Amino acid sequence: MPTPTLEQWREQVRRWLAATLPPKGFDHDEEPDDYAVFHNLSDEEERALLDRARAYQRARFDAGFQALTLAEEHGGRGLPAAYATAFAQEETGFAVPPSTELISVTVGLVGSAVAVYGTPEQRRRLARAFQRTDLLACQLFSEPGAGSDLAALSTKAVREGDAWVLTGQKVWTSGARFADYGMVLARTDPEVVKQAGITAFLVPMDAPGLTIRPIRQMSGGSSFNEVFLERVRVPDALRLGAPGQGWEIANATLAFERSASGAGRRRKGGSVGDVVALARRLDRTGDPLVRQRLADLHVRAVLHAATVDRVARATAAGRRPGPAASITKLMASQTLTLTGRVAAEVMGARIAADTGEPGTFAWTGHLLGAPGYRVAGGTDEIQRNLIGERVLGLPREPRADNGAFSRLPRS
Amino acid sequence: MTASTAQTGTAQTGASTLDDEELEALRDTVREVCADAGGTTSVRELDENGRGYDERLWRVLAQEVGLAGLGLPGPYGDGGLAELAVVCEELGRVLAPVPFLGSTVLAGQVLARCGPLSTTALKALAEGQVHALAVADADGAWRPENLAVTAQPAGDGWRLTGMSPFVLDGTAAAGFVVAAAGPDGVDVFTVAAGAPGVTARPTECLDLSRSQAMLLLDDAPAVRVTVGGTGATAVTEGLDLALVALSAEQLGGAQACLDMTVAYARERTQFGRAIGSFQAVKHRCADMLLQVETARSAVLRAVAVQDDPSALAEAAAVAQSWCCEAYAWVAEETVQLHGGIGFTWEHDAHLYFRRAVADAALLGGSAHHRERLARLLGW
Numbered sequence: 001m002p003t004p005t006l007e008q009w010r011e012q013v014r015r016w017l018a019a020t021l022p023p024k025g026f027d028h029d030e031e032p033d034d035y036a037v038f039h040n041l042s043d044e045e046e047r048a049l050l051d052r053a054r055a056y057q058r059a060r061f062d063a064g065f066q067a068l069t070l071a072e073e074h075g076g077r078g079l080p081a082a083y084a085t086a087f088a089q090e091e092t093g094f095a096v097p098p099s100t101e102l103i104s105v106t107v108g109l110v111g112s113a114v115a116v117y118g119t120p121e122q123r124r125r126l127a128r129a130f131q132r133t134d135l136l137a138c139q140l141f142s143e144p145g146a147g148s149d150l151a152a153l154s155t156k157a158v159r160e161g162d163a164w165v166l167t168g169q170k171v172w173t174s175g176a177r178f179a180d181y182g183m184v185l186a187r188t189d190p191e192v193v194k195q196a197g198i199t200a201f202l203v204p205m206d207a208p209g210l211t212i213r214p215i216r217q218m219s220g221g222s223s224f225n226e227v228f229l230e231r232v233r234v235p236d237a238l239r240l241g242a243p244g245q246g247w248e249i250a251n252a253t254l255a256f257e258r259s260a261s262g263a264g265r266r267r268k269g270g271s272v273g274d275v276v277a278l279a280r281r282l283d284r285t286g287d288p289l290v291r292q293r294l295a296d297l298h299v300r301a302v303l304h305a306a307t308v309d310r311v312a313r314a315t316a317a318g319r320r321p322g323p324a325a326s327i328t329k330l331m332a333s334q335t336l337t338l339t340g341r342v343a344a345e346v347m348g349a350r351i352a353a354d355t356g357e358p359g360t361f362a363w364t365g366h367l368l369g370a371p372g373y374r375v376a377g378g379t380d381e382i383q384r385n386l387i388g389e390r391v392l393g394l395p396r397e398p399r400a401d402n403g404a405f406s407r408l409p410r411s
Numbered sequence: 412m413t414a415s416t417a418q419t420g421t422a423q424t425g426a427s428t429l430d431d432e433e434l435e436a437l438r439d440t441v442r443e444v445c446a447d448a449g450g451t452t453s454v455r456e457l458d459e460n461g462r463g464y465d466e467r468l469w470r471v472l473a474q475e476v477g478l479a480g481l482g483l484p485g486p487y488g489d490g491g492l493a494e495l496a497v498v499c500e501e502l503g504r505v506l507a508p509v510p511f512l513g514s515t516v517l518a519g520q521v522l523a524r525c526g527p528l529s530t531t532a533l534k535a536l537a538e539g540q541v542h543a544l545a546v547a548d549a550d551g552a553w554r555p556e557n558l559a560v561t562a563q564p565a566g567d568g569w570r571l572t573g574m575s576p577f578v579l580d581g582t583a584a585a586g587f588v589v590a591a592a593g594p595d596g597v598d599v600f601t602v603a604a605g606a607p608g609v610t611a612r613p614t615e616c617l618d619l620s621r622s623q624a625m626l627l628l629d630d631a632p633a634v635r636v637t638v639g640g641t642g643a644t645a646v647t648e649g650l651d652l653a654l655v656a657l658s659a660e661q662l663g664g665a666q667a668c669l670d671m672t673v674a675y676a677r678e679r680t681q682f683g684r685a686i687g688s689f690q691a692v693k694h695r696c697a698d699m700l701l702q703v704e705t706a707r708s709a710v711l712r713a714v715a716v717q718d719d720p721s722a723l724a725e726a727a728a729v730a731q732s733w734c735c736e737a738y739a740w741v742a743e744e745t746v747q748l749h750g751g752i753g754f755t756w757e758h759d760a761h762l763y764f765r766r767a768v769a770d771a772a773l774l775g776g777s778a779h780h781r782e783r784l785a786r787l788l789g790w
Contacts, residue, residue, distance in 0.1 A: 276790065285790040288782070294790060295781035299732045306708040324708070327701045381690070387700055388693035392673045395688040 037369025040221025463622025581624025596640025
């Protein structure tokens with residue numbers, strides 16, 4: 001099919017969205033006083049959320065709007081990133097059902113990874129099912145001993161006949177309890193440098209020996225899980241890519257996450273508008289110090305939005321987004337942190353004890369969730385390394401982990 | 412143009428007509444002219460007893476490149492805020508000691524919002540004759556209710572008495588654009604530098620690349636260029652443009668600081684490795700980039716709403732709230748990350764540090780604009 005121009009594309013997308021979704025403003029589902037950064041839902045609520053998001057993803061897949069940037073040979077549309085950005089921009093005009101982490105991991109990450117690296121059999125059976133969210137997949141990457149240094153993972157996979165036996169512990173997995181498969185990175189060769197000895201597998205989440213335990217975050221809820229693998233047998237047919245190719249696949253997968261878009265937006269915590277409304281309600285807007293804090297927050301929030309917009313415009317116009325693209329995560333985490341801090345200052349003692357006034361103590365959800373956002377998806381410190389090395393061209397730290405994995409010091 | 416334009420708030424800035432490619436060509440031209448003038452060395456060559464600016468560089472920029480009337484409406488000039496921002500960013504990058512911000516932007520944008528009597532001054536200004544804006548109160552902020560100059564009618568003209576400190580490029584100016592409290596309220600007046608009762612006393616300045624004067628007026632003859640107390644609107648709207656131009660200058664200076672710091676961190680070796688490989692240094696550079704790119708977003712966001720005065724007021728206040736502190740912090744870190752060499756007179760770091768601190772004090776500063784923002788947002 002010939003590639004439409006960007007304008008034709010927008011028109012197609014708009015027409016489809018208008019036929020599929022109500023316009024923005026007709027979506028009254030948002031909880032009024034929910035300022036939580038990480039949602040804490042009951043299984044029932046989570047399932048209801050997933051069902052709505054899946055219905056939308058299926059419609060999107062069936063209309064040919066899924067896997068936009070994936071090459072055609074891998075079952076995608078083979079469109080430039082600008083088209084995915086345009087899709088996401090058009091989506092903002094409609095009441096897109098709220099997405100969840102599990103949906104974006106399934107579609108954007110695992111679905112794409114299987115489409116690119118899978119065997120013909122895996123692609124036929126699984127890639128399509130993930131992209132259409134008929135099956136859901138979570139990501140089993142991080143470990144207690146491998147956070148920022150993901151390549152130091154120590155979950156091991158040992159070949160036994162036509163299967164692999166996996167033993168180890170994964171952590172910070174979103175949606176594990178609702179997933180059908182987990183994409184797991186495991187060490188298959190400890191005698192080479194750490195990046196070279198990793199292999200990727202797709203593990204059925206109901207496999208014997210696999211147990212899931214929710215993690216309770218400092219904010220009180222359980223949005224993430226630990227996943228324990230105790231001699232879990234995985235058939236070789238579910239190995240993704242070649243043995244030792246896991247690190248390449250992991251990096252490509254994380255890059256899909258950055259380029260894929262339109263898996264829906266998720267509200268994260270309270271907004272500047274919420275803090276201003278709070279200050280008005282508590283009659284604090286006459287205090288010169290409060291006014292300074294609110295204005296500072298407004299400045300940061302609008303400039304964060306302007307920077308995101310600048311990157312999106314550049315991408316949509318087919319230009320390179322430049323250094324601005326690398327700072328948006330750091331800006332987001334700083335704004336989120338400051339928002340909670342200012343809300344707490346504005347409400348004084350009300351942040352420490354619940355008086356029952358609506359929209360006050362609920363801010364503890366934001367305040368206690370923000371530190372998690374600074375860590376998740378690449379810590380602030382890792383972001384600064386990336387900016388320093390990839391954008392500014394500063395030299396890397398000398399490394400102490402160049403030898404075989406088995407001989408490296410570990411915590 | 413009539414006096415009522417100021418009352419109705421009609422923007423009197425020229426329109427931005429250049430596309431992105433042409434703006435980049437303008438940027439290249441200004442950059443080349445400044446490089447030919449020796450970059451920051453022209454700051455160091457300023458004659459302390461001279462007029463406080465590089466007259467040769469100004470002649471080239473004002474007349475040959477034709478920038479003296481940039482951003483003014485026809486027939487005085489052409490271009491709008493997008494062009495002003497590009498030029499200010501480039502001049503800020505090398506601390507070019509020319510009265511572009513003081514005359515073309517500050518005095519020019521205010522005059523462009525005044526009545527037909529301002530045409531004589533506008534014409535001279537657009538030809539490169541330096542004009543300086545004197546509207547600040549004793550704290551250096553624009554507060555129309557707090558002016559230290561008063562106006563009295565005298566014959567068929569006016570007389571001004573009072574003082575205005577912190578007049579940028581005041582030692583170089585042939586004419587002053589002054590806000591004064593008169594019988595009808597605040598109006599704008601023009602005053603010739605050589606007129607009786609006019610003293611522009613040079614002041615010692617923190618920023619070595621720019622001069623300032625304290626303007627003393629003692630029954631000085633003046634031409635009233637707004638009528639009926641409409642001067643405050645003309646100044647406020649003209650300043651909104653200037654706030655964005657100043658933000659662009661701060662962006663250019665901060666970018667130059669970042670560039671020199673990163674270059675130094677790559678080549679300076681201690682403990683057997685480039686200091687930029689240490690996270691303590693690398694992370695600071697990353698934070699500097701965040702400050703600079705956010706400043707760029709602020710400038711572009713304001714340029715995008717140049718034709719909407721109320722949106723521009725908000726965007727200008729946002730830009731100054733961010734850019735004043737961003738530039739000052741980046742310049743301070745530039746000195747720090749250069750270590751000992753950064754503390755020497757010979758190194759350029761202190762020239763940027765001085766400019767950054769002076770710029771943050773020039774049109775009110777971050778805290779002032781945050782308070783303005785709070786009022787604009789109805790808090």
